[in-house]
Amino acid sequence: MSPLSTLTPLTVKKSSPARNRLRGGARYAPTLATVGLFIAMFAVGAGMYPSFLSGQVFLNLFIDNTFLIVLAVGMTFVILTGGIDLSVGAVVALSMMVSATLLQQGWNPGAVIVLVLLIGGGLGLLMGLVIQYFDIQPFIVTLAGMFLARGLCYVISLDSIPVTEGFFTGMAQAQIPLPGDLFVSPGVLLALGIVTVAFFVLHHTRFGRTVYAIGGNEHSAMLMGLPVKATKILVYALSGLCSAIAGILFSFYSLSGYSLAAQGMELDAIAAVVIGGTLLTGGTGYVLGSVVGVLVLGIVQTFIAYDGTLSSWWTKIVIGGLLLVFILLQRLFARKAG
Amino acid sequence: MRMNEIVPVVEMTDIAIGFPGVKALDGVDFRLFQGEVHALMGENGAGKSTLIKALTGVYAIDSGTITVLGEPKRFSTPGESQAAGISTVYQEVNLCPNLTVEENVLLGREPRRRGSIDWKGVRTRTREVLAELQLDHIDPGSLLSTHSIAVQQLIAIARSVEINAKVLILDEPTSSLDADEVRQLFRVIRDLRNRRVAILFVSHFLEQVYEISDRMTVLRNGKLVGEYLTRDLSRMSLISKMIGKDMEALAELDQAPARTRASNGAGVTPFIEAKGLGRKGSVSNVDLSIYPGEVVGLAGLLGAGRTEIARLFFGADKADEGSIKIKGAGQRIRSPRTAIDKHIGFCSEDRKEEGLIGELTVRDNLVLVMQASKGWARRIPRRVQDELVAEYIEALDIRPANPDALIKNLSGGNQQKVLLARWLVTHPELLILDEPTRGIDIGAKTQIQKLVNKLAADGMSILFISSELEEVLRVSDRVAVIKDRALVAEINNDDVSVEDVMTVIAGGAQ
Amino acid sequence: MKSLLKHRLAWPVIALAALLLLNQVFKPDFMSLRMQDGHLYGSLIDIMRNGAPTILIALGMTLVIATRGIDLSVGAVVAIAGAASCAYIAASPEPGSPVTAATAVLIAVVAALALGVWNGFLVSTIGVQPIIATLVLMTAGRGVAQLITGGQIVSVSNDSYKSIGAGYLFTLPVSILITAAVFALAAVLTRRTALGTLIEAVGINPVASRLAGLRARNIIWIVYVFSAVCAAIAGLMISSNVTAADANNAGLYIEMDAILAVVIGGTSLAGGRYTLVGTVVGAFIIQTLTTTVYTLGIPPEVTLVFKALVVITVCLLQAPKARNLLSRLKAAPKPAAQEAAKEKVAI
Known part of the structure; x- marks a missing residue:
């Protein structure tokens, strides 16, 4: 029926491997720019203040921002799918309030932690379900989640509740010595552990690759037969879980629960992710970039602390400025790619 | 014939799908055999994409049966259809541009070791598949978005080869490829056919269909017209089956020209004059002038490039080659806004x-x-x-x-x-009407046709686009024939019949 | 009656009326107004006065949302406006004079114009998604406000300035009159010109609007500028009411209240048709909700949880998918009944 096909000789393709590699390198460009920015800032700091150039100053960036690192990890998953989660700051506060209250009532710290993780993950799962099944913008759903979580904080207590329980205070004071008279807190190890797991999940599991695929082209991902719905719901559950973990880490750090805590922390998390090179439209970015984004935010604060004449509000202005620069960079990359 | 002896890979019987207010498919039968390239033909809206989407699990069917290799199936998600061995490559290449070639080939099916994706295995497997298709020159680690649409399409095909698809559906694969790229694609298609893959091919390019397909099924208005061997069906009869007029009826439809009115002889400046107008992935090299008081009809099958030309004239899409003169002066039409400022109007088909x-x-x-x-x-x-x-x-x-x-x-x-x-x-001085009478009742249709004549008599230039050739001939002074994304002929509507125009569209193959 | 119920404002108005009635039941003097020293007092006046900043911001937000956008930066603009005007008054040689107050107001409005132009530039010219574009100002803006106030709460004593938020004119609070004036201005601006229609056209069908030759860019610019100016006036009101600028807390979360008011009022977040009256009703509902919480003796802490539940309910009712589900649930008994009937026949 069909004539034997004659194999026509291969046409030479226009795209040479070398050029591909070059253009493929562009996907690391935003993240590399962030790394460069961080190194430059560190170098400037070292030039201005001799004590800046110390291992402990670097490690303190981690110690002071464990919770933000974990938040940024969860946010990276959400943003990679093209979504957004505004509830994270409020969920952090809720987690702190719940643990502080329950610890005050003499609960076992292990049970408290498990319960807090369940609440955070559950809230996230709920938001994911609403987003997916009712087709409402993530922005609005997570905004409602933010109201809900913050409102629950107020319901629990309007006052700050101190944490005096042994395990939490122990975690707050514990230092893990490193060679060279340096140390980190246990929270840092936990946060870095979570980053490692997230990296593995994003780059070495089908779930992680589906997250990227959804961000690249949700319709295609669906047509390729990938589990789009489940993945999108799970991403919000993960973000809720990360918020709960961040809440516990923040409790270790601040040893209290306060309903107004972590205000605007969702903005810091989003800023860290964007500055770390993740596209807000989804599909491109790295969880390690988000960590560098957190470090950049941290170093801005360190700078201001070292300077002494600069006031704390410069942090917000600088973060806003960095956000702007990176958003404009992203537009530029997007235009080039398109 | 082999096809009578063996079981079809896919057999769809009496398929019906309805959307609110429309019967998209109505009692359609379709079968597809191993080792054939089967073209699904019909104008836009005939039900081709609906049929494909029923087969790929995007739409659920209201009634009818689908069997794959004799086994009854009901697909409610694309995943289920793929699991049954049916794979689709869409015109707009449904892959993920942000991921690498190898990931796109294996997404969701990556080889794993203890829960972790085995990236070495992914690389090896991708190389194997690409080599099978003689596409070794594609770097598996490169980002998909760095490749041309043509290569992306080949990668999508590689994905279906990887999942060992028994059926490969190619939906308008060639619409944005150049001649070289089409040749490479066809080589791969023939190669797959020889490996007993059943291929369903949809294209608006008649010549390509004749080049590559063995058999065709023609749909019209959601109904089955028939199934034919490509070599037995002339281009002329194919077109008449697609648009639903048989040859005898066509001959009788011969009609006197609507009127002879517009003078476009020497000395008169056209209102608009396009030279070599084109846009990558759309139409190319369009030369077309429209004079004041003249109705120019665009004839051609749906999807041949008529709307694309209209959009270039109106600035809805930016032309990237060629030039436009308005009243003799060179102009750039950058946006609808500029077009409107130059007194051009455009009624979209949608x-x-x-x-x-x-x-x-x-x-x-x-x-x-x-x-x-x-x-x-x-x-x-x-x-x-x-x-x-x-x-x-x-x-x-x-x-x-x-x-x-x-x-x-x-x-x-x-x-x-x-x-x-x-x-x-x-x-406006130029009004572009794209399918102004589609889907409206006969009374309103006649009113609109009359209006067009009146407007032209008052001096307006009109570019009239319609799928109904009779209508085009009834209202136009001149007919420009579009085929395969290019303007192939211009006919003065003196004594032109529907059949004449169809002969031009068929490319004089008779 | 039925057609009245179908009116898009029907449900918000009913909700507001129900809330007011509830208050009336629990607090019999709720609706009563009394005159004291030539000023009107009463719970209703309080609701209007306290709700004024939210109404103002929600008016601007309505137009932004109608173009398929959103403005997250209004809270930051509130803070900047208050900070700029108070800082100016505090630093001026004549901190008590009306001229100083007028100049302060002018400074705040001009600052807001610039900020609105900035947002509009990012959205319309650069093409950044509205939520992201305004996020920049939301983050940096509060820092700028703190920069202006030096991180302190800047107190001013200027009677003219104080009258914006706390003064009375013709027996009514000035803030209510200002809000009414801005509402009238918005109504005239959108209905006496073609702006309203063009905003709706862009929001309903951007593709068709472009093909009709509409320059969406200018329209988008206007709505962001208007939103910022509304926020600035609200900021003046808030700072004037307490005769101080608090860069940290002024207008905190007010963007959320404003968005909520717009949505409750019946304007869809998907853009398109909008209703300014609905937005005002929506803002009243939110304000009355807070009052109700007090009246009913519910601890005020619960307000936010309450609001969250209201947002979720309203959004679910607006979501097409949820609507389909509801109508299917309503229709569901039918086939079931038919099935039952068939079974009976079979028996």
Whole structure:
């Protein structure tokens, strides 16, 4: 029926491997720019203040921002799918309030932690379900989640509740010595552990690759037969879980629960992710970039602390400025790619 | 014949799918055998994509049966269809541009070791698949977005080879490829056919269909016209089956030219003159002039490139080659706004998506273009609005004659009249009408055709696009024939029959 | 009656009326107004006065949302406006004079114009998604406000300035009159010109609007500028009411209240048709909700949880998918009944 096909000789393709590699390198460009920015800032700091150039100053960036690192990890998953989660700051506060209250009532710290993780993950799962099944913008759903979580904080207590329980205070004071008279807190190890797991999940599991695929082209991902719905719901559950973990880490750090805590922390998390090179439209970015984004935010604060004449509000202005620069960079990359 | 002896890979029987208000498919039978390239033919809206989507699990069927290798199947997700061995490559390449070639080939099926994706295995497997298709020159680690659409399509095919697809559906794969790229694609298709893959091929390019396909199924208006061997079906009879007129009827439809009116002889400057106009992935090298008071019809199958030409003239898409002169002076039409400032109007074929502002009233819709030209600050006074709206409601017989009705609640024909009126109030010098009579009742249709004649008699230039050749011939002074995304002929409508035009579209293959 | 119920404002108005009635039941003097020293007092006046900043911001937000956008930066603009005007008054040689107050107001409004132009530039010219574009100002803006106030709460004593938020004119609070004036201005601006229609056209069908020759860019610019100016006036009101600028807390979360008011009022977040009256009703509902919490003796802490539940309910009711589900649930008994009937026949 069909004539034997004659194999026509291969046409030479226009795209040479070398050029591909070059253009493929562009996907690391935003993240590399962030790394460069961080190194430059560190170098400037070292030039201005001799004590800046110390291992402990670097490690303190981690110690002071464990919770933000974990938040940024969860946010990276959400943003990679093209979504957004505004509830994270409020969920952090809720987690702190719940643990502080329950610890005050003499609960076992292990049970408290498990319960807090369940609440955070559950809230996230709920938001994911609403987003997916009712087709409402993530922005609005997570905004409602933010109201809900913050409102629950107020319901629990309007006052700050101190944490005096042994395990939490122990975690707050514990230092893990490193060679060279340096140390980190246990929270840092936990946060870095979570980053490692997230990296593995994003780059070495089908779930992680589906997250990227959804961000690249949700319709295609669906047509390729990938589990789009489940993945999108799970991403919000993960973000809720990360918020709960961040809440516990923040409790270790601040040893209290306060309903107004972590205000605007969702903005810091989003800023860290964007500055770390993740596209807000989804599909491109790295969880390690988000960590560098957190470090950049941290170093801005360190700078201001070292300077002494600069006031704390410069942090917000600088973060806003960095956000702007990176958003404009992203537009530029997007235009080039398109 | 082999096809009578063996079981088809896919057999669809008596398939029906309905959407609110439309029967997209109505009792359609379709079968596909191993080792054949089967072309699915029909105009836009004939039901081709609906049939494909039924087969790929995107749409659920209302009635009928689908069997794959003799086994009855019901697909409710694309995943289920893929699991049954059916793989699809869409025109807009449904892969993920942000991921690498190898990931796109294996996404969701990556080889794993203890839960972790085995990236070395992914690389090896991708190389194997690409080598099978003689596509070794593609770097598996490169980002998909760094490749041309043609290569992306080949990668999509590689994905279906990887999942060992028994059926490969190619939906308009060649629409944005150049000749070289098409040749490479066809080599791969033939290669797969020889490996007993059943291939369903959909294309608007007649010549390509004749080059690559063994058999074809023709659909029209959601119904099956028939199944034919490609070598037994002439281009001429294929076209008549697609548009639903048989040859005898066509011969009788011969008609006297509508009128001889416009003079486009020497000394007259055309209102608009396009030279070598084109856009990558759209149409190329269009030379077309339209004189004042002249109706030029664009004839050609749906999807041949008619709308694309209209959009270039109106600046809805930016041309990337060629030039346009308006009244003899070179112009760049960068956006609809510039086109409107140069007195060009455009009624899109897609009333709902590109015409109506559904939630606004007839009045607001009718004065929209005029208001947009004036700017937001200078509102057209209510009194003027009332006069204009009353005038056009009467002139075009728009019903209900209520300026404050929401336009989404009007019938299709009346919506179309409001959209026409939207342009007429601005007194354009060139009006582009893309399928102005599609989906509207016969009364409104005649009214619109008459209106076109009257407007031209008053000196307006009109570019008239319609799928109905009779209609094109009835209203046009000149007919430009489009085929395979290029303008192939211009015929003065002196003594032209539908058959003549169809012969040109068929490419004189008879 | 039925057609009245179908009116888009029907449900918000009913909700507001129900809330007011509830208050009336629990607090019999709720609706009563009394005159004291030539000023009107009463719970209703309080609701209007306290709700004024939210109404103002929600008016601007309505137009932004109608173009399929959103403005997250209004809270930051509130803070900047208050900070700029108070800082100016505090630093001026004549901190008590009306001229100083007028100049302060002018400074705040001009600052807001610039900020609105900035947002509009990012959205319309650069093409950044509205939520992201305004996020920049939301983050940096509060820092700028703190920069202006030096991180302190800047107190001023200027009677003219104080009258914006706390003064009375013709027996009514000035803030209510200002809000009414801005509402009137918005209504005239959108309905006396073609702006309203063009905003709706862009929001309903951007593709068709472009093909009709509409320059969406200018329209988008206007709505962001208007939103910022509304926020600035609200900021003046808030700071004037307490005669101080608090860069940290002024207008905190007010963007959320404003968005909520717009949505409750019946304007869809998907853009398109909008209703300014609905937005005002929506803002009243939110304000009355807070009052109700007090009246009913519910601890005020619960307000936010309450609001969250209201947002979720309203959004679910607006979501097409949820609507389909509801109508299917309503229709569901039918086939079931038919099935039952068939079974009976079979028996």
